[in-house]
Amino acid sequence: MYIQNTSVGNDVRNNSFVNSLENTTGVSTSYAIATDATSSPFAMINNNAYCVSGNEGILGFYNASNITTLAAWQTATTQDAQSILLCPVFVSNTDLHLTSASTNAPYYVVVPTFQMLLMILIVNLKKSHQP
Numbered sequence: 001m002y003i004q005n006t007s008v009g010n011d012v013r014n015n016s017f018v019n020s021l022e023n024t025t026g027v028s029t030s031y032a033i034a035t036d037a038t039s040s041p042f043a044m045i046n047n048n049a050y051c052v053s054g055n056e057g058i059l060g061f062y063n064a065s066n067i068t069t070l071a072a073w074q075t076a077t078t079q080d081a082q083s084i085l086l087c088p089v090f091v092s093n094t095d096l097h098l099t100s101a102s103t104n105a106p107y108y109v110v111v112p113t114f115q116m117l118l119m120i121l122i123v124n125l126k127k128s129h130q131p
Contacts, residue, residue, distance in 0.1 A: 003035040012045040016088050020053045030054065033073075034061035045079045051087035059085075 001017050003010060012033075021030035032050040035041050050059055050070065060067040060076075067073045074080045089099045 001033045002031075003033075003037065003041045005035065005037040005041070007035075007037070007041050009043045010041050010045075011043050012048065014047045016049045016051070016086070018051045018088065019057065020051075021056050022054045023056055028056050029058055029061075029066070030056045031058055031061050033059075036061075036064075038063050040077060040079075042077060042079060045077055046082050048080065048083040049086035049088065050083065051085065053087065 001012070001015075017032040019030040019032050021028065023030075030052060032052050033048075050073075052059055058066050058068055059070065060073045062073070062076045065076075067076055070080075070083065070085050074083070090096045091099055
């Protein structure tokens with residue numbers, strides 16, 4: 001994701017940012033998230049999953065600097081405390097549900113959705129009413 005330096009007040013939450021550029025013919029850099037802003041363009045940034053791969057992969061670009069770790073990104077933005085590093089594996093290019101293959105990412109976290117919590121509640125209710 002690229003955010004222009006004139007953009008302000010952006011709310012960037014609950015996203016997966018993946019950049020897996022493999023450049024074999026030259027030198028380039030691929031960022032999961034980048035902005036050329038020198039002051040924060042974010043009203044809120046949190047609960048995101050970031051993934052970069054390959055020799056060109058760098059987590060982020062902020063205030064004219066490459067940011068290579070999640071901790072450094074969180075320090076630079078003073079936000080994003082609940083974000084993670086996760087390289088998701090989707091069912092397909094058109095079905096963006098995560099597959100179990102996502103567990104081989106360096107940091108894998110299952111964030112329960114409302115549907116998951118509802119299903120757990122239903123199963124527990126059924127179990128509690130069985131003789």
